[in-house]
Amino acid sequence: MIKKIKISLILLIAVVFLAFYTLGYDMPCSFNPTFNEPMLTPAIIWLMIVMVVATLSIAITSAVIGFKKQNHTSTVNNIRIRRIAWMVAIPVAVTLAATFLLSNTDAITINGTPYNDTLWLRTSTMFIVTAFILIVGAIALILFSALKRK
Numbered sequence: 001m002i003k004k005i006k007i008s009l010i011l012l013i014a015v016v017f018l019a020f021y022t023l024g025y026d027m028p029c030s031f032n033p034t035f036n037e038p039m040l041t042p043a044i045i046w047l048m049i050v051m052v053v054a055t056l057s058i059a060i061t062s063a064v065i066g067f068k069k070q071n072h073t074s075t076v077n078n079i080r081i082r083r084i085a086w087m088v089a090i091p092v093a094v095t096l097a098a099t100f101l102l103s104n105t106d107a108i109t110i111n112g113t114p115y116n117d118t119l120w121l122r123t124s125t126m127f128i129v130t131a132f133i134l135i136v137g138a139i140a141l142i143l144f145s146a147l148k149r150k
Contacts, residue, residue, distance in 0.1 A: 016040070016047050035111055095133055100126040 024039030067085070074081045103125035107116035115121070 013047070016043055020044055032111075092130075092134070095130050096126060099129040099133070103129070 020038060020040040020043065025036070027037055027039050029035040029037035067082075070081055070085075076084065100122050103122040105116075105118045105121050107114045108121070109115070
């Protein structure tokens with residue numbers, strides 16, 4: 001079942017992007033003909049919105065079900081599973097909050113137009129910086145673990 005869902009999603013994404021790049025890709029923008037405005041841009045945006053909402057809802061549902069099904073005394077390497085879950089969830093949430101609050105809100109220029117929506121500037125910076133911090137942290141922990149074993 002899951003394999004069929006994955007294949008269906010991959011095919012849907014491939015078809016939408018193929019149509020995006022082949023049907024009306026070189027259409028000039030209505031308010032400024034020097035810019036490109038592909039005809040299927042709204043389809044790509046809606047596909048992304050649907051995929052993000054579906055992913056978040058599945059992730060939240062899985063986390064809630066996982067927390068409810070956990071045995072309070074279950075352990076992995078003599079560490080309680082709940083403690084591991086909280087020791088991952090709390091730092092990620094704190095990192096997301098900190099990067100959101102410390103984000104730069106200076107306006108940026110997109111297609112010659114200044115963009116200064118503070119919420120979305122902070123949100124985009126939050127995700128980029130948090131991803132970078134988590135990747136660097138994971139690499140550092142892997143190296144530390146490898147060096148500690150030797």
